[in-house]
Amino acid sequence: MESTLNDEQQKNRTPQMSELPTTCKEFRQACENCSLAKLCLPVSLAPQEMESLNSIIKKRLILERGKTLFNVGDSFSKLYAVHSGSFKAIMPTYYGKEQITSFYLPGELMGFDAIQSDQHQVNAIALETSSVCEIPFNGLLQLAGNIPNLQRQLIKIMSHKFNPDSNVNLNSNADERVASLLLALSSRFAQRGFSAVQFNLSMSRQDMANYLGLATETVSRIFTQMQEEKILQVNRKEIHILDFRQLQVRACVKVASE
Amino acid sequence: MESTLNDEQQKNRTPQMSELPTTCKEFRQACENCSLAKLCLPVSLAPQEMESLNSIIKKRLILERGKTLFNVGDSFSKLYAVHSGSFKAIMPTYYGKEQITSFYLPGELMGFDAIQSDQHQVNAIALETSSVCEIPFNGLLQLAGNIPNLQRQLIKIMSHKFNPDSNVNLNSNADERVASLLLALSSRFAQRGFSAVQFNLSMSRQDMANYLGLATETVSRIFTQMQEEKILQVNRKEIHILDFRQLQVRACVKVASE
């Protein structure tokens, strides 16, 4: 079954970081050395399988705040794994009526929107200085055909988008939306080994508001309101969750213990 | 490469509809004879590959209006392809604050929400008398590993959910939401060989409203308003689009020709 991988594996066994003169700003780091491996694609791959995956991931790109990784209409050939920093995906529509559809944190994959039509459907913009690993899509599919674990992992990652909680609930008010976003970010930071109760937002209030379908003023007012109620402490981009339980109540989260 | 499939294929070659005494109401019909094959999973499969897929699809279930196919928390083992009729996926939350997350038409696959946690995240409820084909998920993955076309097709189907247009735009008003939903349904009916300008809604106004994050009264008012403006003709569940172009304008659709 693995006979088709031999030359990929061969290539991977050759020394690192010397052979390819490219224009990118940094060479890849092996997945097996990446602290994000447990969040990203290589979850539960055997060392040998991880090596195969590694062999198709050639480049790491660095983007500064505000730079776009890809734009609507760009032709599709690669997925991108956030290695550091963060991104927003934004769908331009009429007259500045753009809609931010996702935020991406380290270990998360971007570009799935383009699979259907082979063209990207959103602009991906760095929210801060960030780096991404390029994952050639055809290579990934080929590999996934040979590594059941990788196939399952890819499909599992894609299935996140089908979780109703990963989208903003349309039948929720402004409170619930802001609270839900904060809880979602909190949980994603925690997954990455950061504090669940204190973190920095990389997006502006306007980005949050747009993502949630609110006005920036409304987001701002809800922050001050939640501060007055001792649920949050907010200092510009810095969020401190003081009353996690109450924040869950605001987000209408069903909590197991009650 | 196909050695692992032999016994599946064997089984498939045995006569139809006689061997399996089950509790389901109808036995499967072969994918190759199904008019939905071009929308469903078997797209672009070779006859032999289609046969393999066919071999894992054992049952067809029939559900009457209002019956649930699966519920939140049900353990996951199968995807379901709508064969006839239609469904809604609904996420129950606090106190009747439920949220309808999708509608499903013939040829569309349900159950992806459950992949992540192995438990369904929504209730799937028939909007009318409907039938579905059961697709064992593990069997499908195994098959997909051996049939690159099937793998690609599965991933392409899943990627639909990443298209920003397949979700309600949060920064849109009631007009735009209703218009967008009608256009989306129109296009999906057209794909299935039905009229793009005249069709029947299987969901109630309340379902539409909930899906769109509006009140039923608002949906109702927008229907009457669009009737007065000669954009639509509405008779209970029956929709007639009189001015397609204007409906697109309402939905803020970017049209290539202008």
Place this chain on the structure above:
DNA sequence: CGCCCGGTTGACAGATATCAAGCGTCGTGG
């Protein structure tokens, strides 16, 4: 035939957007 339920319509209220002003921080340049 009459009830029930989904849908429509109207009046009103409330949530949130919009408009406008002011504030603090950060970066730049003198």
Place this chain on the structure above:
DNA sequence: CCACGACGCTTGATATCTGTCAACCGGGCG
């Protein structure tokens, strides 16, 4: 090092959209 300007954020006043409540209508079903 300080002053200035720009920008993002906050706050207040007001407008608007949509939700809520209530009544009514009409078709379908018992």
